[in-house]
Amino acid sequence: MNTTIDLLVTNIGQLCTVPAHAGGPQRGHRLGDLGLLENAAVAVHEGRVLAVGSRDDLHSRYTAAQTLDAGGRLVTPGLVDPHTHVVWAGDRADEFEQRIAGATYQQIMAAGGGINRTVQATRAADLDTLIAQSRARLDRMLAHGSTTIECKTGYGLSTPAEIKMLDAIARLSAEHPADLALTFLGAHAIPPEYSHNPDAYVAVIIDEMLPAVAAWQAEHWFGPLFCDVFCEVGAFDLDQTRRILQAAQGYGMALKVHVDEFEPLGGARLAADLGAVSADHIVVTPQDEIEVIGHSQTVAVSLPPTPFGLAHTAYTPVRRFLDAGAALAIATDCNPGTGWNESMQFVMALATRYLRLTPAEALAAATINAAYAIGWGDRVGSLEPGKLADLVIWQVPRYPHLSYRFGSNLAQTVIKRGRVVYDAGGSLGTV
Numbered sequence: 001m002n003t004t005i006d007l008l009v010t011n012i013g014q015l016c017t018v019p020a021h022a023g024g025p026q027r028g029h030r031l032g033d034l035g036l037l038e039n040a041a042v043a044v045h046e047g048r049v050l051a052v053g054s055r056d057d058l059h060s061r062y063t064a065a066q067t068l069d070a071g072g073r074l075v076t077p078g079l080v081d082p083h084t085h086v087v088w089a090g091d092r093a094d095e096f097e098q099r100i101a102g103a104t105y106q107q108i109m110a111a112g113g114g115i116n117r118t119v120q121a122t123r124a125a126d127l128d129t130l131i132a133q134s135r136a137r138l139d140r141m142l143a144h145g146s147t148t149i150e151c152k153t154g155y156g157l158s159t160p161a162e163i164k165m166l167d168a169i170a171r172l173s174a175e176h177p178a179d180l181a182l183t184f185l186g187a188h189a190i191p192p193e194y195s196h197n198p199d200a201y202v203a204v205i206i207d208e209m210l211p212a213v214a215a216w217q218a219e220h221w222f223g224p225l226f227c228d229v230f231c232e233v234g235a236f237d238l239d240q241t242r243r244i245l246q247a248a249q250g251y252g253m254a255l256k257v258h259v260d261e262f263e264p265l266g267g268a269r270l271a272a273d274l275g276a277v278s279a280d281h282i283v284v285t286p287q288d289e290i291e292v293i294g295h296s297q298t299v300a301v302s303l304p305p306t307p308f309g310l311a312h313t314a315y316t317p318v319r320r321f322l323d324a325g326a327a328l329a330i331a332t333d334c335n336p337g338t339g340w341n342e343s344m345q346f347v348m349a350l351a352t353r354y355l356r357l358t359p360a361e362a363l364a365a366a367t368i369n370a371a372y373a374i375g376w377g378d379r380v381g382s383l384e385p386g387k388l389a390d391l392v393i394w395q396v397p398r399y400p401h402l403s404y405r406f407g408s409n410l411a412q413t414v415i416k417r418g419r420v421v422y423d424a425g426g427s428l429g430t431v
């Protein structure tokens with residue numbers, strides 16, 4: 001007797017299930033286990049994966065209300081983007097022109113540009129404008145295959161403006177097909193009004209913002225909420241970072257930390273010591289701290305679009321992190337200054353070339369390990385029974401194409417919680 005289900009995705013030429021390992025991420029050299037199946041199908045019911053297996057087996061077991069024919073193409077889990085600053089107002093295209101003409105990021109900041117310019121635009125924008133501009137970016141992320149997206153605040157840098165950003169993310173989370181993970185990043189930069197007294201701003205974060213964010217969370221947000229700090233010269237030093245993160249832990253917030261983008265300050269070790277869910281950037285991390293991350297539960301998140309966007313040559317030394325046994329994920333870091341990129345496909349293309357990941361490692365770093373980097377490894381990131389039915393039918397036959405090709409969108413159909421939320425349209429075309 002056949003079981004009736006909502007959806008059967010069938011005629012999959014190559015299916016990457018990208019399994020979790022013992023209920024955790026794919027660590028160290030075990031990264032890149034794609035759990036490949038050929039001539040496969042995925043059974044979906046009530047928004048979740050019911051079964052994966054051979055086409056013939058699933059056809060014999062299930063009768064589907066809707067069938068999607070993948071046309072012999074590649075299917076993977078929906079991509080997970082675990083580090084974005086996707087909510088902001090305005091743009092900084094003129095600064096990009098200055099940078100390309102030879103100005104450094106530091107010179108642009110000194111002239112009033114940089115993060116604080118986006119802070120001005122974001123403070124000035126009303127909630128609807130902020131939501132509309134950010135929604136367009138989330139739409140492009142979804143169209144490129146990202147079905148779960150982390151979103152940070154951090155362009156408000158005052159209590160009301162940070163709360164406005166939280167309101168924007170909550171509205172987008174309710175309206176948008178993608179699932180959004182939420183991170184409070186009041187410690188993104190020292191706002192201009194505190195430039196001569198950074199510790200006074202740290203006190204505002206600890207004494208005013210964190211209680212306000214915790215109160216907001218109790219009323220408006222059901223899921224977990226992360227607190228993040230930009231630990232860097234010119235932003236927050238190690239002691240300030242520790243004080244903010246420990247205060248956030250007191251409110252039950254989980255932790256993320258921007259560390260070692262330009263200067264090593266000890267942030268990676270601090271992230272591991274505090275049990276942070278992730279340590280992000282990790283470009284100039286010293287070897288002893290790489291070992292600490294490798295022995296911790298903290299996921300190492302590399303953001304290759306940022307050095308690419310700045311035309312820098314230093315990238316995360318991911319092979320050393322993998323040698324140390326770390327769980328590695330990759331993300332867009334989508335932001336208006338150093339890297340406005342909405343595509344995890346492009347991140348995989350960069351990761352294979354500049355981080356020297358294999359295409360299989362890059363895909364696992366963009367799916368199951370990225371899910372663990374936001375603490376959602378039990379819900380998304382792999383195609384295993386019980387997980388959310390988030391998957392992408394690609395216009396290509398095999399997974400290496402996702403890294404091999406770049407600059408065009410290879411997603412054909414994006415499915416979120418068992419529902420088609422994007423389709424490229426047209427004929428399925430040639431692969």
Ligand SMILES: [Zn+2]
Pocket residue numbers: 083084085258333
């Ligand atoms: Zn960032």
